[in-house]
Amino acid sequence: MKQNTSFYTVGRFLTYGELYQIKGLLTAQRIVHLVNEHGPHMGLNSGSCYYEVIVSGEDKDVAKRIIGKYKARKSIDRLRCPKCGHVNHKRVEIKSAIVKLYYMGTTLVQCTKCKKRFGI
Numbered sequence: 001m002k003q004n005t006s007f008y009t010v011g012r013f014l015t016y017g018e019l020y021q022i023k024g025l026l027t028a029q030r031i032v033h034l035v036n037e038h039g040p041h042m043g044l045n046s047g048s049c050y051y052e053v054i055v056s057g058e059d060k061d062v063a064k065r066i067i068g069k070y071k072a073r074k075s076i077d078r079l080r081c082p083k084c085g086h087v088n089h090k091r092v093e094i095k096s097a098i099v100k101l102y103y104m105g106t107t108l109v110q111c112t113k114c115k116k117r118f119g120i
């Protein structure tokens, strides 16, 4: 049986939290993986580091699918209301300069279910 011994990066620029969750998903599927740590400060859980996940060629497609699903779920979770978990919201126009400053870099939205306002 011919084995594919090449290695592929299936995830990069991951935070430690993302790495921790992806490692759990890959391990559950018995996918052996390596982790490269990049950044100025070495040592796990350093805020300025990012991580890269590498798998063998034979696991590449399955690992990419697992990480793709993880990222899709994470991007949906980012849109969830922090109070009730609902995903539908509407954009809120900000009139106050102070509120604009507070939400700078994000978009202020209001949950259509519980009316909580939050930045996304």
Ligand SMILES: [Zn+2]
Binding pocket: 081, 082, 083, 084, 085, 086, 111, 112, 113, 114, 115, 116
């Ligand atoms: Zn809500």
